Amino acid sequence: MAFLSLKDIAVAYHQKNYILQGLNLDIEKGELVSLLGPSGCGKTTTLRVVAGFIDPQEGNFILDGEDMTKVPVHKRNFGLVFQSYALFPHLTVKENIAFGLKMRKMDKAQMEEKINEVVEVCDLKGLTDRLPKQLSGGQRQRVALARALVIEPKLLLLDEPLSNLDAKLRIQMRVEIKRLQKKLGITTIFVTHDQEECFSISDKVAVMNNGVIEQYDTPENIYSRPKTEFVARFIGFENFFDLTKVEEHQYKNQNGDIVKVDNDDDLQTCKGTIRPDDIEIVTSADKYENLISGEVTVRTFLGKSYQYEVDTSIGKLVVSSSSEEVYKQGDSIQMYLPANKIVLV
Amino acid sequence: MRKHKGLMIISILVFAFLFIPLIIIAVTAFGSEATITFPIHGFSLQWFVNVFESESFMSSLLLSGEIALLATLLALLVGVPAAYALARYSVVGKKLLKSFFLSPTIIPGIVVGYALYQYLVLSLGFPVFESLLLGHFLVVLPYVIRIVGSSLDQFDFAIEEAALSLGCQKGQAFFKVVLPNITSGISAAFMLSFINSFNNIPVSMFLTGPGVTTLPTTLMNYIEYNYDPTVSAVSVLLMLATIVIMFIVEKTLGISALAK
Incomplete structure (x- = not known):
């Protein structure tokens, strides 16, 4: 005891x-x-x-x-x-x-x-x-x-x-x-x-x-x-999207697209979440999975990085990017959600 | 700060209105004529001598002091725990209790005096001295609860909890860490209560009897039959005593504490 x-x-x-x-x-x-x-x-x-x-x-x-x-x-x-x-x-x-x-x-x-x-x-x-x-x-x-x-x-x-x-x-x-x-x-x-x-x-x-x-x-x-x-939000996760299980490590989002997830918690329907820092903005098509595109609606300067609010088909995503490339409001961007950074809640 | 001429003139007028009568009284106490006149025509201290030689003034002065002291101590004994309970706990009907404790300041003193006279002295046959003491106790209790209460409102009760966690029992903690930190409030309450009781007329007026007459009552009776500056001399002495007490309050706690 x-x-x-x-x-x-x-x-x-x-x-x-x-x-x-x-x-x-x-x-x-x-x-x-x-x-x-x-x-x-x-x-x-x-x-x-x-x-x-x-x-x-x-x-x-x-x-x-x-x-x-x-x-x-x-x-x-x-x-x-x-x-x-x-x-x-x-x-x-x-x-x-x-x-x-x-x-x-x-x-x-x-x-x-x-x-x-x-x-x-x-x-x-x-x-x-x-x-x-x-x-x-x-x-x-x-x-x-x-x-x-x-x-x-x-x-x-x-x-x-x-x-x-x-x-x-x-x-x-x-x-x-x-x-x-x-x-x-x-x-x-x-x-x-x-x-x-x-x-x-x-x-x-x-x-x-x-x-x-x-x-x-x-x-x-x-x-x-x-x-x-609640815990995820409290410690800095900001992006939440609905997922349904298809098979081990493979989930479907609300559009029917497949999202790969490393940490499979064996939940049938759940939410996937990822920190703004963990989303990558990709330009060349060198990644073929967990991609989502959207339009930048708000850009905020945070000092060491920019934070973008992006409108996508699965809802608003918040992304932090410290890359050289700076996007402005209205730009279309591609984002990569690494499978090992997505957490299911 | 910007100076405002009109405001200054009004302030001066108000202060003049308040202070000129007091100054006139103070001056007349030193006059040599047998009636209160202003301006005075000669200088004399005989009225002060008169005060100290008068049997009735001196005995009522003693009585007033005794009543003021006892009533104040009694009010502290009851008021400090009451203020503590009101500040510390979420008592049911806290607001109601607070206004109940303050009600003697709302009810005219003359009503309190008359009621006590009617029921305690006439109906129940209570001795006059005890009734007078009770009356004054009622008059000063609200002051104690308010002043000690405002002191306690600023007290961080985590201090008391710290004492408990270090091995103090509740009662012990009150005496070891709460009381020592509200002493300024308690001394202010003591002095203000004392002054209030000492100067009280409405309650004392009814509760008087052979050998039991407070100084303000004696003064009033005296004025009815005499119009000599002895009264002025007494007034000067009382003002002096009050000034000294208020000075001590200001030095220990600040006058602002009384205004809360």
């Missing part, structure tokens, strides 16, 4: 508006798992169920073989980092970090030792006598992390911890979090709406939508093999 396991969790407000419904999630010891999804998908609610701030109407939360569903927050011993960091404004950095240890009635010498250790790890030397308002965003973030880690929690729960930082610092901090997490081997749940952040940091990703997990897999698999249309 998994180290952490959420079983059939349901959360509803006023007994009827379900935020989570039949949610299941297993996390192995030492893993960093992200909950990814748009706002309102239930990712923060899931985290708050694990933290103990929300009592689920149904279901159980098992940790290390122990049913934690009814254990109050203050007895769970989980480290939390909030989006706003939630440092205690009236206490110094050192007092913030010591807070959890004081609650555990740890003796002075041992406490001092633990604090020094975590101050070292989180790179907070020289800042311990400051108040939170005298710190920069990144420093506050590290104090919040130190405060959560010093109690040696069974779980580390991070609720959008990087979203208040500027872009450069965000990348730096996520590497830092990953490094700390691996070093301490602490099982971690990370809530985010930023897919790049999520992919870079996680061992596994749970993509959530409308209170359920749509797909739970490694970042690589989610990126290249989304299982549902």
